[in-house]
Amino acid sequence: MTVMPSLRLSPQDAEDVASYLVTLKKQEPSSYADASFMDDPNLKDEGKKWVRHFGCAGCHEISGLEEEGRIGTELTIEGSKPIERLDFALFTEIAQRGGTEPITDPDDLARLPEGPAKQPWYDQKGFFEHKLAEPNIWDKGKDKPETEKLRMPNLHLTKEQIRALTTFLLGSQENPLPPNYQYRPLDYRRDIQEGWWVIKKYNCMGCHQLIPGQKTSLMGMARYKDAQEQLPPKLLTEGARVDPEWLQRFLKNPSLSTTDTNRNGVRSYLQVRMPTFSFSENELGKLVRFFQALARQPFPYIPEEVPVLTAKETEMARSLFSSTAAPCLKCHATGDPTHDRFATAPNFLQARGRLKPDWMERWMLDPQAIAPGTSMPSGLFKRDNGHWVFSGPTPASFKGYDKDHTKLLVDYILQLTPEEQRRVGAAVGRSSAASGSSSGAKSTGNGGRGAPE
Numbered sequence: 001m002t003v004m005p006s007l008r009l010s011p012q013d014a015e016d017v018a019s020y021l022v023t024l025k026k027q028e029p030s031s032y033a034d035a036s037f038m039d040d041p042n043l044k045d046e047g048k049k050w051v052r053h054f055g056c057a058g059c060h061e062i063s064g065l066e067e068e069g070r071i072g073t074e075l076t077i078e079g080s081k082p083i084e085r086l087d088f089a090l091f092t093e094i095a096q097r098g099g100t101e102p103i104t105d106p107d108d109l110a111r112l113p114e115g116p117a118k119q120p121w122y123d124q125k126g127f128f129e130h131k132l133a134e135p136n137i138w139d140k141g142k143d144k145p146e147t148e149k150l151r152m153p154n155l156h157l158t159k160e161q162i163r164a165l166t167t168f169l170l171g172s173q174e175n176p177l178p179p180n181y182q183y184r185p186l187d188y189r190r191d192i193q194e195g196w197w198v199i200k201k202y203n204c205m206g207c208h209q210l211i212p213g214q215k216t217s218l219m220g221m222a223r224y225k226d227a228q229e230q231l232p233p234k235l236l237t238e239g240a241r242v243d244p245e246w247l248q249r250f251l252k253n254p255s256l257s258t259t260d261t262n263r264n265g266v267r268s269y270l271q272v273r274m275p276t277f278s279f280s281e282n283e284l285g286k287l288v289r290f291f292q293a294l295a296r297q298p299f300p301y302i303p304e305e306v307p308v309l310t311a312k313e314t315e316m317a318r319s320l321f322s323s324t325a326a327p328c329l330k331c332h333a334t335g336d337p338t339h340d341r342f343a344t345a346p347n348f349l350q351a352r353g354r355l356k357p358d359w360m361e362r363w364m365l366d367p368q369a370i371a372p373g374t375s376m377p378s379g380l381f382k383r384d385n386g387h388w389v390f391s392g393p394t395p396a397s398f399k400g401y402d403k404d405h406t407k408l409l410v411d412y413i414l415q416l417t418p419e420e421q422r423r424v425g426a427a428v429g430r431s432s433a434a435s436g437s438s439s440g441a442k443s444t445g446n447g448g449r450g451a452p453e
């Protein structure tokens, strides 16, 4: 599969890009070679057979062939293999006697570090040098069917490379170090290690911050200089933030839609687009485990039951949600196009099934600790009598309520309905109209850029 992702362009976007690319044309399409062989279905199956046989999937990610084993001999302890287990084939005697060199091809001969054999070479060193200089040498003089021939390709190594490789192989001995000195992680560190290969392959770090302090390519661009909230999200705590099943769905199809794909599934208000990559199932699994491991999350994830709020609790939560101290809908998208032109944060209706409640609470308590520089307000809650309580004014109904206000707000958001959100949005819009702003959209102030508070 190609590393080039799909940008899910609309036909118009694609036409514009194509029109531009056509201006760069160097050759007429009719001057390209005939490719009617592409329509022969048998050739494809024949090809797949050879891809398996030659183990292309050992080096290449090929969708559908993830489970193919490696075709080569294990080399971990190659240096301690007894000589009888190295198959010199028809040259066993020649190697023991010395004096005759079985390699005749001049290019391959030039690869032998010691030159053509004079002394006996029936040992590990002689075997490795000959194997690397001409990998199919042990087939010489034998009559084998195509599928039983040696498969290691000739890597066209130099003398110096073969000398170094032979030294490495001779040193690959059993028991080099006790196991506790070897780095073979079996825990979350293995998931991180494997995930990095995928992250590197697709250059995710060109757009996303994955390590504290790491700069992305986008951050260096002039247009984002004073528009941090227009950048793709930082992913340092992504595994703690979202449900892994949701994450897998998102990575597969970041538009989160089968019909309306010309958009970002979550942050529709961003100009930059999360591309659709053609990940194999194997890569998808690795990425999901990678994010969980990076945030030290238990895997698999078992979502907690969200308690259903009573009418009274809903009303209390709503008063926090719409508090003028930090009107939650101010920066967060609602689906209303006029409002969303200024949105800088996701729609709360997407929280259910996506966000982990623990992370939501931590985020509300101290967003700067999770995403330094974010415009999400800090200091919304304070510690009081062993509980987190809202810092702003609260209505009388809170008297005697002895649970965390953060938890109440999280539970409310996780059961928010479109009707409820519309009603709160309309009420907040009215109150800001009353306080002087002329419209609901205006109530998002300075483009929602919102310096904290």
Ligand code: HEC
Binding pocket: 050, 051, 054, 055, 056, 057, 058, 059, 060
């Ligand atoms: C030893 C590992 C290895 C094996 C085995 C291998 N390849 Fe490759 N292949 C590579 C590497 C590495 C590249 C990247 C370009 C390069 O370094 O040559 C590559 C590049 C390619 C490319 C060019 C891709 C591009 O877009 O530029 C094709 C096509 C290809 N390999 C096909 C195959 C096929 C088919 C097989 C099996 C018959 C195979 N390879 C076996 C390592 C391998």
Ligand code: HEC
Binding pocket: 198, 199, 202, 203, 204, 205, 206, 207, 208, 231, 232, 233, 235, 238, 241, 242, 247, 250, 254, 264, 265, 266, 267, 268, 270, 272, 273, 274, 275, 277, 287
């Ligand atoms: C061209 C820039 C770009 C590249 C490259 C890119 N992303 Fe993204 N990514 C985005 C944008 C923009 C968003 C916000 C999308 C949204 O909210 O719907 C995003 C969102 C995400 C999210 C967050 C989902 C959420 O809302 O919690 C994850 C996870 C993610 N990307 C993973 C990756 C991985 C893994 C790669 C590499 C394979 C990658 N991205 C490459 C731009 C990019």
Ligand code: HEC
Binding pocket: 229, 233, 267, 320, 321, 326, 327, 328, 329, 330, 331, 332, 344, 345, 346, 347, 350, 351, 355, 360, 363, 364, 374, 375, 376, 377, 380, 409, 448, 449, 450, 451, 452, 453
């Ligand atoms: C000044 C703007 C602003 C206000 C007001 C605001 N937020 Fe946010 N909020 C943000 C930003 C920015 C983000 C991070 C966006 C991102 O990750 O792309 C965010 C993210 C969140 C998230 C995670 C969203 C997700 O889908 O990943 C939650 C939950 C949240 N805020 C809750 C609240 C609550 C509750 C309130 C009201 C008490 C509130 N916010 C008020 C700007 C704001």
